[in-house]
Amino acid sequence: MDQSCRFVTIIIPTYNRCNIIGKTIESCFAQNYPKDKYEIIIADNNSTDNTKQVILELQSRSPVNLKYIFEPRQGAHHARNTAAKESTGDFLYYTDDDMIADEDLLTNMTRVFEIDKNVAVVGGRVLPKWEFDPPDWLLKYFKDGTLSLIDRPEKLIIANFDIGIYSCHQMIRKEILFECGGFNPDIAKETLIGNGETGLNIKILNKGYSFGYTSEAVSYHVIPRSRMTQKYINSRYGNQGNCDSFTTFRKNEHTKKSLLKLILFSHIPETLGRYFRSVGKMISGRDSWRLERAFTHYYFHRTMADLKLVTDDNWREYAAKFNYLDG
Numbered sequence: 001m002d003q004s005c006r007f008v009t010i011i012i013p014t015y016n017r018c019n020i021i022g023k024t025i026e027s028c029f030a031q032n033y034p035k036d037k038y039e040i041i042i043a044d045n046n047s048t049d050n051t052k053q054v055i056l057e058l059q060s061r062s063p064v065n066l067k068y069i070f071e072p073r074q075g076a077h078h079a080r081n082t083a084a085k086e087s088t089g090d091f092l093y094y095t096d097d098d099m100i101a102d103e104d105l106l107t108n109m110t111r112v113f114e115i116d117k118n119v120a121v122v123g124g125r126v127l128p129k130w131e132f133d134p135p136d137w138l139l140k141y142f143k144d145g146t147l148s149l150i151d152r153p154e155k156l157i158i159a160n161f162d163i164g165i166y167s168c169h170q171m172i173r174k175e176i177l178f179e180c181g182g183f184n185p186d187i188a189k190e191t192l193i194g195n196g197e198t199g200l201n202i203k204i205l206n207k208g209y210s211f212g213y214t215s216e217a218v219s220y221h222v223i224p225r226s227r228m229t230q231k232y233i234n235s236r237y238g239n240q241g242n243c244d245s246f247t248t249f250r251k252n253e254h255t256k257k258s259l260l261k262l263i264l265f266s267h268i269p270e271t272l273g274r275y276f277r278s279v280g281k282m283i284s285g286r287d288s289w290r291l292e293r294a295f296t297h298y299y300f301h302r303t304m305a306d307l308k309l310v311t312d313d314n315w316r317e318y319a320a321k322f323n324y325l326d327g
Contacts, residue, residue: 005033005034005037005107005110006037006089006090006091006110006113007037007038007039007088007089007090007091008033008037008038008039008089008090008091008092008093008106008110008171009038009039009040009041009083009084009087009088009089009091009092009093009174010028010038010039010040010041010093010095010106011040011041011043011080011083011084011087011092011093011094011095012024012025012028012040012041012042012043012094012095012096012097013043013045013071013076013079013080013083013096013097014042014043014044014045014047014051014079014097015044015045015046015047015076015097016047016048016049016051017047017049017051017097017098018047018049018050018051018053018054019049020097020098020222021042021051021054021055021097022054022058023100023222024095024096024097024098024099024100024101025040025042025055025058025066026058027099027100027101027102027103028040028064028095028101029062029063029064030101030103031101031103031104031105031106031107032103032104032106032107033106033107035063035064036064038064038089038106039064039065039066039067039087039088039089040062040064040065040066040067041067041068041069041083041086041087042055042066042067042068042069043069043071043079043080043082043083044068044069044070044071044079045071045074045075045076045078045079046070046071046072046073046074052068052070055068056068067086069082069083069086071083073327074188075185075186075187075188075193076167076183076186076187076188076196077182077183077184077185077186077194077196077324078327080094080167080182080183080186081182081183081324081325081326084174084177084178084182084325085325087174089174090173090174091109091110091113091171091172091173091174092171092172092173092174092177093105093106093109093170093171094167094168094169094170094171094172095168095169095219096167096168096221098221098222099126099168099169099219099220099221099222100129100219100220100222101218101219101220102217102218102219102220104216104217105124105217105218105219108124108214108216108217109122109124109171109214109217110171111214112156112158112212112213112214112217113171113173113212115156115158115212116158116210116212118208118209118210119158119209119210119211119212120172120173120176120204120207120209120210120211121165121170121171121172121173121176121201121204121209121211121212122170122171122172122211122212122213122214122217123150123163123164123165123166123169123170123171123211123212123213123217124150124169124213124214124215124216124217124218124219125150125151125152125215125217125218125219126148126149126150126151126166126168126169126219126220126221127149127151127218127219127220127221128143128147128149128220128221128223129220129221129222129223130223131222131223131224131225132224132225132228134223134228135228136287137287137290138228138233140287141287141288141290141291141294142233142290142291142294146233146236146237147221147223147227148166148168148221149221150164150166151215152164152213152215153215154213154214154215155214155215155216156212156213156214157211157212157213157214158210158211158212159210159211159212159213160205160210160211161205161211162198162201162202162205162211163211163213164213165197165201165211165213166197167183167186167196167197168219168221169217169219170197176204176207176209177200178325179207180200180203180204180207181203181321181322181323181324181325182200182323182324182325183196183197183199183200183324184196184197184198184199184200184203184246184324185199185246185318185319185324187239191239191242193242193246194242194243194246194319195243195244195246195247195250196243198243198247199246199247199250202247202250203322230290230293230294233290233294234293234294234296234297235297236294237294237295237297237298237301238297238298238300238301239301240298240301241297241298241299241300241301241302241303241305242301242302242305244302245301245302245305245306245309246305246319249306249309249316249319249320250319250320254306254309256309256310259306259307259309259310260310262306263303263306263307263310267299267300267302267303267306268299268303270295270299271296271299271300271303274292274293274295274296274299275292275293275296277289277292278290278292278293278296
């Protein structure tokens with residue numbers, strides 16, 4: 001390994017995942033990258049389980065500098081942005097507490113930045129690690145984006161658009177993260193309140209930077225049985241409704257009046273229509289009822305999120321911010 005390689009900080013936000021985060025950290029320990037050229041920061045987002053004890057035990061045998069920080073403000077963006085301030089890396093690699101990194105991940109991601117100096121952020125393949133065989137309906141309707149999976153075959157892509165960058169598997173130049181105001185509001189416990197990495201990616205594009213992707217940078221997303229249920233899929237679609245509301249508002253596409261029209265003449269009819277179609281398809285035995293039910297949740301949450309933008313001046317002001325590094 002070339003000892004001139006750039007220093008990387010791996011950042012892992014976590015919330016009540018003490019039973020699985022150890023595997024994520026162990027995969028980071030095993031990187032084929034100089035041990036003095038990267039560090040790991042665990043950003044504990046107000047966990048109430050034994051997360052801290054697990055991390056302290058891992059610190060005692062870590063081959064790299066392993067830091068533990070506690071972020072009491074609920075929200076993944078708080079954890080990600082606070083950890084960035086504590087980092088020393090030139091590049092920040094963000095992953096989640098249910099991911100398993102391939103041993104060559106850091107090497108293959110950092111190479112992309114050397115190919116094109118205008119690349120701000122790099123993503124790669126996110127493959128499923130199923131804890132149980134997934135049901136057919138899940139693979140038929142919901143596999144990739146819904147479960148934050150991506151499996152593009154290209155060895156290298158440089159693009160001036162978002163090619164599918166997820167916060168569970170992305171590396172970003174540290175100075176550009178700060179230039180772009182950090183991650184937008186994200187998951188708070190189980191609910192997506194903003195547009196997270198989507199919002200950050202939009203800010204990156206607006207600054208004129210490029211995106212990179214390499215299929216050689218691989219991470220595995222552990223998918224438990226609890227994420228193979230209609231209830232979970234509904235929640236993901238509901239969160240996407242919140243995200244799209246936030247994104248559309250930040251593009252200055254709507255006034256209060258136009259949002260109300262959208263709610264009354266689009267979102268509410270779609271919510272009701274999707275629900276009744278799901279009932280009809282369920283009665284007739286068609287599995288596509290699952291997709292209709294998921295969209296029911298999407299439009300319901302989109303309705304509520306847009307309504308909050310209409311009625312809550314403080315939230316509207318917060319949603320319009322550029323810089324979320326301090327909250």
